[in-house]
Amino acid sequence: MTYKEAGVNVEEGQRAVELMKKHVKGTFNQHVLDDIGGFGGLFALDVKGMKEPILVSGTDGVGTKLKLAFLLDKHDTIGQDCVAMCINDILCQGAKPLFFLDYIATGKLKAEKVADIVKGIADGCQIAKAPLIGGETAEMPGFYQDGEYDIAGFAVGIVDKSQVITGKDIEDGDIILGLVSSGLHSNGYSLARKVLLERENYSLDTYIEDLGKTLGEELITPTKIYVKAVMEVLKQVKIKGIAHITGGGFYENVPRILPQELDAEVQLQSWPIPEIFNIIRSVGNVEEEEMYKTFNMGIGMMLVISEKDKEKALTVLKEAGESAYEIGKIIKGKRQVVLCQE
Incomplete structure (x- = not known):
């Protein structure tokens, strides 16, 4: 043979x-x-x-x-x-x-x-x-x-x-900037497929008006790469912590950069959530905590900076072609994420 x-x-x-x-x-x-x-x-x-x-x-x-x-x-x-x-x-x-x-x-x-x-x-x-x-x-x-x-x-x-950015310099009162995602990125697909393709029997060829594209086009959208924008900010502003929002969503990834005695307080209405997440939450009857534990919810990366550097950082990010929002702040706590309604 x-x-x-x-x-x-x-x-x-x-x-x-x-x-x-x-x-x-x-x-x-x-x-x-x-x-x-x-x-x-x-x-x-x-x-x-x-x-x-x-x-x-x-x-x-x-x-x-x-x-x-x-x-x-x-x-x-x-x-x-x-x-x-x-x-x-x-x-x-x-x-x-x-x-x-x-x-x-x-x-x-x-x-x-x-x-x-x-x-x-x-x-x-x-x-x-x-x-x-x-x-x-x-x-x-x-x-x-x-x-x-x-x-x-x-x-x-x-x-x-x-x-080296470790998060050790993060302190009470620092600002959290959220860099928008291009969609689900590469996390939560087991739940997304279960909800959309198995439970609801959506076809990937289905055109969804709220998405402005087919379901397949939305789900295959590549993960954003943030190198250019973050490197530009690093040249002009001290970044104290960076969290890549991947598997584990907000709850697992953000605490990895926090000192023991601090929390990340995130304001839920401070950025536009891409429609795909609303669709998954609605048709799958997925609880809010589960959504933020599984998906990036429209925020692919978070930067923690001093409040005095906020405007400069947002300007640099915009000039680098990146959409970003002030989505929260650092407060005293127990090294966890606190989601707040405004």
């Missing part, structure tokens, strides 16, 4: 590499030293101007949002979600992204589909200005259902030790 007869098509894998090369090379910058195909990615680290450079790393996947890509047979954006989930995480500690790597595993490799996935990853890397310097595509017959795959990403960034 041959490897191909066992289900692994090496030639198709090589063809996939050829198809993805143009996307990958489009992310390269002067720090990338090798071409595609080496055993490791080479990156020339520039630490000029830093006294104590610290590397910050992160890894993540996309979760069950992949099911939407399978159902829609649309694979050229899901890679951006993978990049965003990793890059936005290391951004929380003030790290400037250096490079990114990916891992794609599938049951039966189809070169065009893999190239589409990598295109989405490359698009995300270009937004984040993080070269895609390496990756792996694994064909694993019998391990995944036909047409399905999984992807994971690995990001590395750098920050001077004195500039």
